[in-house]
Amino acid sequence: MGTYIDGLIEARTAGGAWEMRVDLLDFDLWKAREARECLFGYGGALGVDRPLFDRRGWPEDCCEQVPKEEDELNHSHSYATWAEVAAVDWDAPVCDRPDGNRLGVWRPGPDGELVLDDVVWAPVEVLDAAEELFGEDLFPSEWPPGGEVRLDGAVYRPVVYTAGIIVPPDGRWAPVWASMRALAAEYGDENVRLVVWFG
DSSP, X not given: OOOOEEEEEEEEOTTSOEEEEEEGGGGOOOOOHHHHHHHHOOSOSSOOSSOXXXXXXXXXXXXXXXXXXXXXXXXXEEEEEHXXXXXXXXXXXXXXXXXXXXXXXXXXXXXXXXXXXEXXXXXXXXXXXXXXXXXXXXXXXXXXXXXXXXXXXEEEEEOOOBHHHHSOTTSTTHHHHHHHHHHHHHHOGGGEEEEEEEO
């Protein structure tokens, strides 16, 4: 089972009324647990401390397709205008501490500088190497400041999540942002709004 994300993108017309323009179900986001935690503060297990658009409820002036009740299929509403989405600093931390079980995998980029390549559950061989390096068995969040493990051409470091790591700009939510951006070009940044709920 599990909880699914639902919602829509609406635009405010010249007359001032909000009207549905796109059904969020068209984007096939389904559960998207980590993204919904980061964006809207619902569910997930990453321990996000500062969701971007945390459970705001439904806007009082939203379109008629938004269910204006709380029940098993429609709950934990939130929303964001395109102006708010466009202003997000995707590189800012949304957590106050490193993840306790996952590590960032850094590899040399095109210019030779290390870049974040992936975020993975801490491999056993990396945890074993960390125990030997640091002298005790530690979760990644307990590694000493600046602590890292170099193994097989990669550098493993504790990772503090940013919105861009959890919801990468070119990831599953990219079509949502592209749709909002296109509508904003027509209606204006403050006149395009994403409204979501869960069930």
